[in-house]
Amino acid sequence: MSLRSSSGSPVTGKPVGGTADQRLVPRKRKGFLGPQPLGLLFSAPYVIYVLAVLAFPLGYAVYISFHDFFFTAPRVKVDRPFVGFDNYITVLSDPAVQRSFLNIGVFLIINVPLTVGLSLLLANALNRVTRLKTFFRLSYYVPYVTASVAVVGVWLFLFQQNGLVNTLLGPLAPGPSWLVNSWLAMPTVALYVTWKQLGFFILLYLAALQNIPDELYESASVDGGNKWVQFWNITVPGVRPASVLVTLLATITGANLFTEPYLLTGGGGPDGASASPVFIMYQRGLLQGNPDVAAALGVVLVIGVLLIALIQKRLVGGKED
Amino acid sequence: MSVTNAQNAKNDDDAGQQPELPEPVLRPDSGVEKRRNLGVGSFILLALGAFVFLFPFYYMLIGSLQTAPDTSIFGAFPNPANITGANYVQINESINLFRGLLNSGIFTGGVILFTVIFGLLVGYALAQMQFRGRGVVFGMMLLVQMIPFQLLLIPLYVMIVRDYGLADSYLGMILPFAINSTAVFVFRQYFLQLPSTLFEAARIDGASELRILWQIAIPLVRPAIVTAVLLTFIGPWNEFLWPFLVTKEQSIQPLAVSLANFISNIAGQAGNPFGAILAGACVLAAPAVALFIFFQRQFISTNIGSSVKG
Structure with a gap:
């Protein structure tokens, strides 16, 4: 924006006449970098950082994924031949990778709707209540600010074979316990992540709810609409942009999953039932020394997330786009 | 931007229509009552949520102080006989x-x-x-x-x-x-x-x-x-x-x-x-x-x- 306006003013000055043009020449030369060229210097460390530590690796990841790449000692020059889509073929035909994508699918199907539903419900309730509001807000937000590693300890304790959850369930406790059961491992991880992240999404919804005018609710209650009618017809459409954001963020966080299944289920879980794609990247890339395959998996994963995000935006965002 | 403006305009319309309905005084009263009921429901939901969110932290602290891990329901309460800093x-x-x-x-x-x-x-x-x-x-x-x-x-x-x-x-x-x-x-x-x-x-x-x-x-x-x-x-x-x-x-x-x-x-x-x-x-x-x-x-x-x- 500023770029256009700073270079645009001399251009719009041109048609006025030759004298104006001549007057502009010294200003133009001085203002080539704008009135405060020092801004470039102030921005430089950040720009260099972003280019070197974030933008360059992004391109490097794609480069690695198309070459026969392996770890070497520092400053050793080796040949890294171009191999086309070989690494991608290796990735897509790997049963462990396929399993990890299935796992993440299970995770997202449970985690995303639960996150959207529960955070909207709790934010809506929080918006109505006056007593203890700060306390409630705090309590929802505490899991979000706490290290996953710390809270995982308690969840392991709660969900172990003879843990408190199974004690309370009594005869209803699942056969192999939650985290060692190949059917329940991923759903339990999904439940954990929902619980851990919910506070953040509640805050997003709380902010969005402030934009819905009270008059809408008042006129609805005058017309005799009960609270569910109000919720579905006023609240849900009113926070639709926030719902799109929450869905996308929950999906992106889910695709990045590593710490939670790694610690809760001891790596990949029973029969790889809770191995996440990032865990497979770690395994193939760093433990087995195939960074090229791992990089290809990363690219596939990101493309997959982008596709899912586009579909979600269509579904949740409605026809307004 | 234009979408939100349109929405705001619509909301203004709704707000503008409201005073045109001079309803009996009883109606707003029932509205207030409804709101209060709603408040109680919300409060219970929030309290339940707060318990679910805070209990693991409480349990973390209790568990860290137990001499032997007690996974029974009583283990969720402080027991002076089972407390240690070990x-x-x-x-x-x-x-x-x-x-x-x-x-x-x-x-x-x-x-x-x-x-x-x-x-x-x-x-x-x-x-x-x-x-x-x-x-x-x-x-x-x-x-x-x-x-x-x-x-x-x-x-x-x-x-x-x-x-x-x-x-x-x-x-x-x-x-x-x-x-x-x-x-x-x-x-x-x-x-x-x-x-x-x-x-x-x-x-x-x-x-x-x-x-x-x-x-x-x-x-x-x-x-x-x-x-x-x-x-x-x-x-x-x-x-x-x-x-x-x-x-x-x-x-x-x-x-x-x-x-x-x-x-x-x-x-x-x-x-x-x-x-x-x-x-x-x-x-x-x-x-x-x-x-x-x-x-x-x-x-x-x-x-x-x-x-x-x-």
């Missing part, structure tokens, strides 16, 4: 809590330092300086927040660990997080709220940009610094994956990593592994929870401001 001693013998906290502190402190120094500079430039390329820098800041970390994992590992040999070093841990773009965004938003005439006047008086930033701008945005520090803090303090990949030596591992390694490797050998794990968990969780409760206003406003607008 778990803290035990975890400290296995992973040296102080060293872990120190490493977490250096890692987090480094990220905060880089973020505050360079973030203030670029945030101020983006908000109050006009220069060629400002739009590009701003766009870059927004785009960067969308880069998925899993894509950077392998190339960053190759560069930082293999090419630069920064494994088992604080710099290697800090680099990928060094300048938090969300914090940069927060700085820009705060600087933007200051009147630009203030800075123009200072420039006419001949003050240098650095002096303007240091003596005028920064003192006016102290809350922004608190907010950005808190926001930045929870990232590296809680981060597991990256420091886990770049550190092999326990003497340099942040507490989150050494505790996680204890959970996945050594837990089987400890006398009361859950007691020890939970004791470590309490030590790791305490600083973040304490900071959060102490500064909760900033935490809450931060996330609303940065994420909704971003």
